[in-house]
Amino acid sequence: MEFSSLEPFILKRKALQSTLALWSFDSDTRAPKKAIENSAKIMGVLSEEYFNLINNKEVIELLDQVETTTDVQKALVKEWKTELNMLCKIPKDEYVEYQSYVVMSQRIWNEAKNKNDYEMFKPYLKKIVETQKKFASYRKVGEESLYDILLNDYEEGFNTEILDEFFNKLKEVIVPMIHKIKNSNVKIDTSFDHLSYDIETQKQVNNELAKYIGFDFDCGIISETEHPYTTHFHNKDVRFTNHFYENYLSSALFSTVHEGGHAIYEMGVSDELTLTPLGEGKSMGMHESQSRFYENMIGRSKGLWNNFYPTLQNAFKEQLGNVSVDDFYLGINHSKPSLIRIESDELTYSLHILIRYELEKQMINGTVDYDKLPEMWDNLYEKYLGVKASNLAEGILQDVHWSGGMLGYFPSYALGSAIAAQIFAHYQKTIDIEHLVEQGQFDVIKQQLKNDIHQYGKMYSTNTLLKNMMGEEFNPNYYITYLVDKYSKIYQL
């Protein structure tokens, strides 16, 4: 059977996927407030169409029958089958019941967080974890643990063994380093960051920054939401959102470079793939590597700010007139253990993830006393970061992920940072990336990332991409070296 028989289904699948992304972006950014009830019904119908298409009998037969002659065709069939496998192993009634349970669970989590009431959320968390375990068990084929099955969903080829090694190395190095920083004589002043900054001016500067690092406004737009994120309909329409705080200048700036990194990834997917199931960034970890690469390796570098700081300073003469670029650089790179993951600095970030990883592993693979979870959370924060939550919103109820059934997702955040450091080390050797940043040659950097990673969309796994690029699979040592070097210099350790 000709591969072309599959093509109408491929395009229809993309049409539904992009349509769902459009409805949700529209709903998040500008739909009127009373629209949601009717619009949710519409989105429900379209989601069902999407799932029916993945699961379509004719498609399933075609997937086994079509001749695949190119790499793209082979990868495409594999991708579809993977998604099919995730869906069709779960009995439909269980799946549907779970979908509505998740909606409820997220609502309850939100209420519990506001009311500082863990008891309220506890039964939901327990049921979500149990259901995820059950669903994973339907897909179990070999000796892998249930948590490994979930980890693999978000990052193909990664499992507890690799992550244990990764996180152990991290904590061995980072935890003592945090103590040294605490006792360092270097004290960094970040007060400039919390002066009053006009929001309209912030928007203009952030647009310039996005353009400067390579976000193409002919292929994307920037909008606003409570929490920044990136979405895409295809490679010529990629959108990210930001959130502007009057008294927190760096928040929007680093959302711009972070989400900008995600967006540049999606814009770099090849035209051949963009309207297919392979037409987007590979995995959570790989995506996060691109956003962290732009946010941290480039976005917090001296090179970038030597060039861009005058623009920022000029927009905010009153607030930044007396802050030198060196002081600004130190300000955006200071490190201090804190309680909230999404506000944490580059050095301590992965310890927040480590804590969630340790808890998830116990919830899925072991037995956990749900009554003790809040305490376990607090103890781990005390142990690794030396800080203690004063309420549950800073503690066990901090993140939305578990209430939405996203177990196995957190590690990809830390993996992303580590992959970013590995790519950066490679580019230091091969293209003298620091020099390119100093010269403002972001087009060259973007083109290199496109050649090495972006163009391939979902065709290759993270390890294959890294191997093809630098002859080496994932290796966390680059990340550790990067962090130690950077923070030793900043804090003169």
Added chain:
Amino acid sequence: MEFSSLEPFILKRKALQSTLALWSFDSDTRAPKKAIENSAKIMGVLSEEYFNLINNKEVIELLDQVETTTDVQKALVKEWKTELNMLCKIPKDEYVEYQSYVVMSQRIWNEAKNKNDYEMFKPYLKKIVETQKKFASYRKVGEESLYDILLNDYEEGFNTEILDEFFNKLKEVIVPMIHKIKNSNVKIDTSFDHLSYDIETQKQVNNELAKYIGFDFDCGIISETEHPYTTHFHNKDVRFTNHFYENYLSSALFSTVHEGGHAIYEMGVSDELTLTPLGEGKSMGMHESQSRFYENMIGRSKGLWNNFYPTLQNAFKEQLGNVSVDDFYLGINHSKPSLIRIESDELTYSLHILIRYELEKQMINGTVDYDKLPEMWDNLYEKYLGVKASNLAEGILQDVHWSGGMLGYFPSYALGSAIAAQIFAHYQKTIDIEHLVEQGQFDVIKQQLKNDIHQYGKMYSTNTLLKNMMGEEFNPNYYITYLVDKYSKIYQL
């Protein structure tokens, strides 16, 4: 067969319809410029899905088999069958070929307009007209003319006989009136309208005006495009666009009240209907009646501006400080024959439509020499309005409609104005509408229109709605009386 078997198809149909509307609105208002090629492919797939659903074999059988017990159910089945009838009488290959021909034809029209070259567009116009005639002939069942079939598509129950009578009455009264106004001693100063008005301030004032007349920002948003229009996804998400000119204040103001009228209609459709094929305004004429009602009867009234002018004056103190509300009222109601339909005043507007109606009628029902069309256009403008186009963009190539195959559409603009006047006359008698406008009680007016018209969506025809409302079907005399009264006062005739 239970009616409920049809329900999944009804919701899916609405989902696809609203989705297409969302893609197009997004594309018009904020999609990045290079998105269109890929997004058009996505929209193509979704349009095809939509047409396949209308034409779906299972649905067609269900339409004949389901038991309809309520008025809504009966109207729903009828509506679906009407649309089906329009589609399935035309051989699919002819339909598909025509669709792409239309895209090309619109592109050529645009180019021809820019180049002032009628010869370039002539063969396209001829083929579009011939195809529309052929398609109409497939649907011909009785003695009606082909043009009547097309007219009925846009306004059920209306035909050449009714429109001839309507337009004849109009020209008998309006043409001499235009001459009298030309010789009137009243000279109206409109220079205030073309001073410089800050666009951001215009936006704020227009938002206030939209809110003032009853546009509900919880159920809709306002955006910007080259040409203003209104769209909707359901009754809780209705959107209109505006266009702001620095040197033309009244343009955006009257787009706000015009599009606001369309939007209020869509917001008033009942919750029961909104997610069904009946969930939108009835017809082109009925829709235009609501926009004209808000634009002209309310929007150009002394009562409204007595209340709202201080807000406008306050926003533009420098420009309007010395312009009294009486002078402003005269300025927005001055009448002067002109060449461009969409810029023409309330009195002369229908003559622009009359000219297009006379030409369409000849093109469809009679024989027309396509070489002579530009001259015929110019002669009619000279005859009815006493003005002469200096180029084809002001003449035969002015409007996009014919290039897009919209023949029979123009009359609904004039019908809309006439229906608006008829409704207004009824409300003068029954609810003292002028007093309500003076009191700023727009909620009462909106509720009355909802009760009489909006709530029913597409359930009833224009004539049924009018009959139920005031015991009388369409009657153009109210419109003529309204125009004569209004302009006799303004120009002291």
